[in-house]
Amino acid sequence: EAQVTQNPRYLITVTGKKLTVTCSQNMNHEYMSWYRQDPGLGLRQIYYSMNVEVTDKGDVPEGYKVSRKEKRNFPLILESPSPNQTSLYFCASSSAGYNEQFFGPGTRLTVL
């Protein structure tokens, strides 16, 4: 089944404790991206990648890192999480020659 998976789905952590949210897609898509979604603000782009070893900042990259060492994986790293990073996070992927983005199920992160 074609899908984008994210782990964990839910995470409660404390300020400053490094964490990684994994994202994996099995559709051989070139493009992958991370969004955060907050009430009243909609989906905001954090980072995106157009291919292996090619990443670029989105609209709200501060406090986040990403890597794209393999085509299928695009982890989101929070080196020192803070409470303002409490949010719902979505990973998405799409192919270079097609338009539709496929979204993962979301990761709800709470930073205390």
Add this chain to the structure above:
Amino acid sequence: GQNIDQPTEMTATEGAIVQINCTYQTSGFNGLFWYQQHAGEAPTFLSYNVLDGLEEKGRFSSFLSRSKGYSYLLLKELQMKDSASYLCAVRLRPGGSYIPTFGRGTSLIVHP
């Protein structure tokens, strides 16, 4: 720059027709998307417009006017399950990034 505007909330009656507008002020426009998102779930793709005109897909239609920076999503024969958020997203930079930027979404409430 980019500025994507859509109403925050709309209500409609089951069986009726509703039109959700989206206006954008962007440079390097290269296509507009509509996504549907039910509460707590991932967004799912509805439509994509890159040329002016109306695209019809079952009960849903999407319209684009590039000269006016305007799009709408038309939902016919509304059903209760259409209660959701509808996200307008614009893709920028022709030939460059294919990652769209999202508006804040319109929450549609369908009542009996």
